[in-house]
Amino acid sequence: MARDSQAALVALNRFGFGARGGASGDFVNAASDPRGFVKSELNRANAALLEMPGLSSTPSLGKALFDYQFEIQQARDAVAKSAATEAPSTEPKAQRRNPSLSSIAKDMTATEPMAQPADGNNANPAMARSEAMQPNPLKPPPQSANVIQKTFRGEALARIQRATFAECGFVERLVVFWSNHFCISANKGGLARIWAGAFEREAIRPHVLGRFADMLKAVEQHPAMLFFLDNQQSLGPDSRAGINRNRGLNENLAREIMELHTLGVGGGYTQDDVTSLARVLTGWTFAGRQGQLGPPGTFVFNANAHQPGAQRVMGKVYEPNGVAQGEAVLADIARHPSTAKFIATKFARHFVADHPPPALVARLQDVFGRTDGDLKALAIALVDSSEAWGAPLTKMRSPYEFLIASGRLLGRNPEDPSRYLGGLNALGQPLWSPAGPNGFPDTSAAWAAPEGMKLRLDISAQIASRLGDGVDPRELLELVAADAASLDTRRSVERAESRQQALALLLMSPEFQRR
Amino acid sequence: MQCRESLLLQATSRRSLLLGSAAFAAWAYVPKFARAADGRDPRIVVVILRGALDGLATVAPIGDPDYAGLHGSIALRPDGPNAAVMLDSFFGLHPAMPEFARMYRAKQAAVIHAVATSYRERSHFDGQDVLESGFAGPGRVQSGWLNRALEALPRGERVTRALAVGPTTPLVLRGAAPTVGWAPVALPQADDDTAMRLLELYQHRDPALASALTQGLQLEKVAKGDEMKPKAGTNGISAMRLVARGAAKLMAADDGPRIGALAFDGWDTHAKEGGPVGRLAQLLGGLDGALAEFESGLGERWRDTVIVVATEFGRTARINGTEGTDHGTGTIALLAGGAVKGGRVISDWPGLKPANLYQGRDLAPTTDLRAVMKGVLRDRFGLADRVLAESVFPDSRAAKPMQGLIS
Numbered sequence: 001m002a003r004d005s006q007a008a009l010v011a012l013n014r015f016g017f018g019a020r021g022g023a024s025g026d027f028v029n030a031a032s033d034p035r036g037f038v039k040s041e042l043n044r045a046n047a048a049l050l051e052m053p054g055l056s057s058t059p060s061l062g063k064a065l066f067d068y069q070f071e072i073q074q075a076r077d078a079v080a081k082s083a084a085t086e087a088p089s090t091e092p093k094a095q096r097r098n099p100s101l102s103s104i105a106k107d108m109t110a111t112e113p114m115a116q117p118a119d120g121n122n123a124n125p126a127m128a129r130s131e132a133m134q135p136n137p138l139k140p141p142p143q144s145a146n147v148i149q150k151t152f153r154g155e156a157l158a159r160i161q162r163a164t165f166a167e168c169g170f171v172e173r174l175v176v177f178w179s180n181h182f183c184i185s186a187n188k189g190g191l192a193r194i195w196a197g198a199f200e201r202e203a204i205r206p207h208v209l210g211r212f213a214d215m216l217k218a219v220e221q222h223p224a225m226l227f228f229l230d231n232q233q234s235l236g237p238d239s240r241a242g243i244n245r246n247r248g249l250n251e252n253l254a255r256e257i258m259e260l261h262t263l264g265v266g267g268g269y270t271q272d273d274v275t276s277l278a279r280v281l282t283g284w285t286f287a288g289r290q291g292q293l294g295p296p297g298t299f300v301f302n303a304n305a306h307q308p309g310a311q312r313v314m315g316k317v318y319e320p321n322g323v324a325q326g327e328a329v330l331a332d333i334a335r336h337p338s339t340a341k342f343i344a345t346k347f348a349r350h351f352v353a354d355h356p357p358p359a360l361v362a363r364l365q366d367v368f369g370r371t372d373g374d375l376k377a378l379a380i381a382l383v384d385s386s387e388a389w390g391a392p393l394t395k396m397r398s399p400y401e402f403l404i405a406s407g408r409l410l411g412r413n414p415e416d417p418s419r420y421l422g423g424l425n426a427l428g429q430p431l432w433s434p435a436g437p438n439g440f441p442d443t444s445a446a447w448a449a450p451e452g453m454k455l456r457l458d459i460s461a462q463i464a465s466r467l468g469d470g471v472d473p474r475e476l477l478e479l480v481a482a483d484a485a486s487l488d489t490r491r492s493v494e495r496a497e498s499r500q501q502a503l504a505l506l507l508m509s510p511e512f513q514r515r
Numbered sequence: 516m517q518c519r520e521s522l523l524l525q526a527t528s529r530r531s532l533l534l535g536s537a538a539f540a541a542w543a544y545v546p547k548f549a550r551a552a553d554g555r556d557p558r559i560v561v562v563i564l565r566g567a568l569d570g571l572a573t574v575a576p577i578g579d580p581d582y583a584g585l586h587g588s589i590a591l592r593p594d595g596p597n598a599a600v601m602l603d604s605f606f607g608l609h610p611a612m613p614e615f616a617r618m619y620r621a622k623q624a625a626v627i628h629a630v631a632t633s634y635r636e637r638s639h640f641d642g643q644d645v646l647e648s649g650f651a652g653p654g655r656v657q658s659g660w661l662n663r664a665l666e667a668l669p670r671g672e673r674v675t676r677a678l679a680v681g682p683t684t685p686l687v688l689r690g691a692a693p694t695v696g697w698a699p700v701a702l703p704q705a706d707d708d709t710a711m712r713l714l715e716l717y718q719h720r721d722p723a724l725a726s727a728l729t730q731g732l733q734l735e736k737v738a739k740g741d742e743m744k745p746k747a748g749t750n751g752i753s754a755m756r757l758v759a760r761g762a763a764k765l766m767a768a769d770d771g772p773r774i775g776a777l778a779f780d781g782w783d784t785h786a787k788e789g790g791p792v793g794r795l796a797q798l799l800g801g802l803d804g805a806l807a808e809f810e811s812g813l814g815e816r817w818r819d820t821v822i823v824v825a826t827e828f829g830r831t832a833r834i835n836g837t838e839g840t841d842h843g844t845g846t847i848a849l850l851a852g853g854a855v856k857g858g859r860v861i862s863d864w865p866g867l868k869p870a871n872l873y874q875g876r877d878l879a880p881t882t883d884l885r886a887v888m889k890g891v892l893r894d895r896f897g898l899a900d901r902v903l904a905e906s907v908f909p910d911s912r913a914a915k916p917m918q919g920l921i922s
Contacts, residue, residue, distance in 0.1 A: 454731030497566030497783030
C-alpha cells in the first residue's frame with residue numbers, strides 16, 4: 001500500500017479537522033489514499049445535515065424568544081404598576097397566564113428586541129456594553145432566563161460534536177466556510193443569538209453540497225439574516241407601509257448581498273444597483289410574535305412594505321412580481337461571472353493559500369460557472385487539483401479548527417461547550433459572532449498575530465495540564481504527523497520535561513498549527 | 516478557593532486563563548487511626564519535581580575534590596557572596612533555600628543524596644512513570660504507589676472540605692483509592708520554559724511564528740506590568756507558593772485531607788541553569804517558599820508532617836556547553852516536616868572521580884529511592900514490609916525500607 005505522509009497531512013489538516021486519536025487509523029488511511037479519504041464524505045447522503053433531538057426550528061425558537069420577551073415585558077409592567085399604586089407586586093407567572101391586553105408588546109418584526117439576557121459565557125465587550133446600556137431593573141424569571149443561552153449552547157455543542165467525530169471533517173470544514181461566508185452575528189441581539197445555530201442548519205447545511213443559488217436564496221430569506229442585516233426595517237418608500245410610516249429603504253442587506261455574498265467589491269455593480277436591489281427586497285421579512293403576517297418566526301413577504309414597480313438591477317429590468325422579483329435577481333446574481341470569480345478565489349484562499357495559485361482559481365471559477373454553481377463539483381475540483389496538494393502548508397488553523405483538532409486528537413467527547421466557547425472567545429473567534437458581516441478573517445496573518453500566538457500557547461498549556469497526564473505525546477505525534485514530523489518537533493516533544501509540556505509543544509508545533 | 520474544573524470552564528478572557536502546572540491532589544478519606552487527641556494524626560505530602568532536579572547543584576558535595584571542576588561556572592562555593600549553606604563539613608545547601616536550611620538546623624529536614632529510582636534510561640516521561648507508579652520499569656501508568664499505599668490503610672471519615680475531583684491528579688496518587696483535588700485561582704499562564712522551548716522550535720521551523728510569538732510574549736510582559744503587581748520571581752515560583760499555601764490550609768483542618776501530592780514542573784535545566792543565582796536558584800526559591808508555606812499553614816499539625824520531595828532522575832555531573840546540565844541519574848530526595856528525624860545528609864557517597872560516575876557522566880546512585888519512600892510509609896502508617904514490597908512498590912524486596920527517617 002502506497003504511503004504518502006505529506007499528502008496525509010494535507011488531507012487531514014488542509015481539508016479536514018485533523019487526525020483523531022486512539023485507534024482511528026486516520027493518518028494511515030489518509031496516507032494510503034489521500035484524495036479518497038477526503039472525498040469519501042462527499043458521497044454520503046445528506047452528509048452536511050445536522051438534525052438532533054433538542055435542536056428546534058427557527059419558528060419555534062422565535063416563538064420561545066417572543067414568549068420570553070413578552071414575559072419580561074409583563075413582569076416589568078407589573079412592577080411599574082405596583083410601584084405606581086404602592087401595591088405588592090404580582091407574581092410574574094400569574095401575569096403570563098393572564099396577560100393584560102393593554103401591555104401586549106408591539107409586533108417584533110419592526111422593532112429591536114426588548115431584552116437581551118446576560119450571556120454568562122460571552123466575554124465580548126461590545127455585547128456586554130450593549131447590555132449595560134439597556135437598564136434592566138428586573139431579573140428575568142429563572143425558568144426562561146437562559147432560553148437564549150441554553151439554545152446557543154445546545155447548537156454549539158451539536159456542531160462541535162459533529163466536527164469532533166467526523167471522519168475527515170471535510171464536509172464540516174465546508175459548512176464552516178460557507179457559514180462564515182454567509183455569516184450573521186449572534187451579538188446582534190437575542191433573535192440572532194437564539195437563531196444562530198438554526199440558521200446554519202437550515203440555510204447553509206442543506207446546500208453545502210448543493211447549488212450556490214439555492215444557498216443564496218435560503219440565506220437571504222432566512223429570518224436570522226433578515227434580522228442581522230436589518231431588512232425587516234426596510235420599507236419601500238412608495239409602499240403602503242412606507243407612506244403610512246413615512247419611512248423608507250435600508251440598503252444594508254442589498255449591499256452585503258452584492259459586496260460580500262456574491263459579486264464582491266469591484267464585481268461590476270454600482271450604488272444604483274444596490275439601491276435597486278434594496279427596493280426589490282423590501283417586504284422580505286419575518287413574522288413577529290403576534291403572527292399577523294404568518295406563523296411567528298417564519299420568512300414572509302409583506303406586500304404592504306414592498307416597493308411597487310419594476311426595478312433595473314445591473315442592466316436588467318425585473319418586472320414587479322412580489323417575492324419572485326427578488327428571487328429572480330438573486331438567481332441572476334448567483335450565476336454572474338463576478339460571483340464565480342469571487343467565490344472561487346475565496347474558496348481557494350480558505351483551503352490552499354492566502355494568495356492562491358491563479359490557475360487553481362481559474363479552474364474553480366470555470367467549474368462554478370460550468371456547473372451552475374454546483375458546490376459539490378467545486379469541492380471535488382479543489383480536491384482533484386494538484387495545487388491543493390502541492391502548495392506548502394502555510395495557512396494557520398483558525399482557532400475553531402485548532403480547538404476541534406485538539407479535541408479530536410485527545411479523543412475528547414465534548415459534553416459541555418463551555419471550554420470551546422471560552423477558548424474561541426479568548427482567541428478572537430467567538431462562535432457565530434464575527435465583528436462584521438464580512439465574517440472572520442481568513443488569512444494566516446490574522447490568526448498568527450502575536451497576541452493570538454501567546455494565547456494559543458496558554459490554551460495549549462491549559463489543555464495539556466488537564467489532559468497531558470494520561471497520554472503519551474510521542475504516540476500522539478505519530479498520530480498527528482508520523483514521519484512527516486520534522487526532526488525539530490520530534491526532539492521538542494521527546495525532550496520536554498513532562499508529558500504536559502510535551503503535549504503543549506505538540507499542540508503548538510507547526511505540524512499541528514499549520515495546514 | 517475554587518475548584519479547578521469550574522475555573523477551566525470560565526476561560527473566557529485572557530486574564531482568567533490559567534495553567535495547572537501546579538495542583539494539589541489528596542486522598543478523599545481520613546485514615547481511620549487519625550486522632551488529633553492523642554497526637555497520632557500523621558500527614559504526608561509528596562512533592563514531585565518534574566524535569567529532573569540537579570541534585571549536585573541543590574545539595575552540593577563541596578567537600579568532593581572533583582565537584583568544582585565538574586560543575587564549573589555554576590558550582591556552589593563555601594564562601595564569598597551567595598555562599599552555599601554548609602549542612603555539614605562536606606555538603607553545602609543552595610543559598611536560595613534559607614527556609615530549608617532553618618528546618619535542617621532545627622532537625623526537621625533531611626537530605627538523602629545519590630539516590631535514584633530503578634530507572635536507568637534518560638527519558639523524562641518514562642522516568643516520571645517509574646518514580647510515580649512505583650513499578651520497577653516504565654509503562655505502568657494505571658496507578659501510583661501512594662494510591663496503592665492508601666488502599667492498604669483503614670478508611671475513616673470522608674474528607675469534608677469542598678474539594679473537587681482534580682482533573683490533574685499526579686500519577687503518584689492516581690488509582691483505585693478515591694482522590695480529591697484543588698488548584699488556586701490565580702495560577703499563571705504557560706510557563707516561561709515551555710514558551711522558550713516553543714520559540715526555539717519555531718526559530719528552527721517557522722520564522723514567522725517565531726516572530727509572532729516573541730512579540731506576543733513581550734506584550735504579555737508589558738500587560739502584566741500594567742495590570743498585576745509584579746511578584747518576586749517568575750510565574751512558576753509564585754504558583755508553587757500559592758498551591759502549597761492552599762494545600763497546607765486544607766490539610767491543617769481536622770476534617771481536611773491527610774495525604775496529598777503536588778507536582779511542580781520546570782526543573783529541566785539544560786541551558787543557563789545558573790549557580791547561586793539564576794534559573795535553578797529561582798525554582799529552588801519557589802520550592803523553599805512552598806515548604807515554608809506548609810510549615811506555617813499546617814500550624815501545630817506541622818509536627819505530624821512529613822514532606823517528601825523527589826524527582827525522576829538527576830543531571831550530568833559535568834556541565835554542558837550551554838552552562839546547563841543534561842539528563843543524568845543520581846540526585847537527591849528531601850524530607851521536611853516536624854516528624855522528620857532531620858539535621859542529616861544521609862548518603863553513601865560514591866564520589867565524583869571519572870571512574871565513579873555512572874556511565875562516566877552521572878552521579879552514581881547508591882540509594883534506592885523506593886527504600887526512602889518505604890521507610891517513610893512504614894514508620895508513618897505502619898504498613899507492613901510485605902505490602903510495601905509487593906503491592907506498593909512491586910518487586911522491590913531488595914530495596915529494604917530505610918530505618919529511622921521518622922522521629
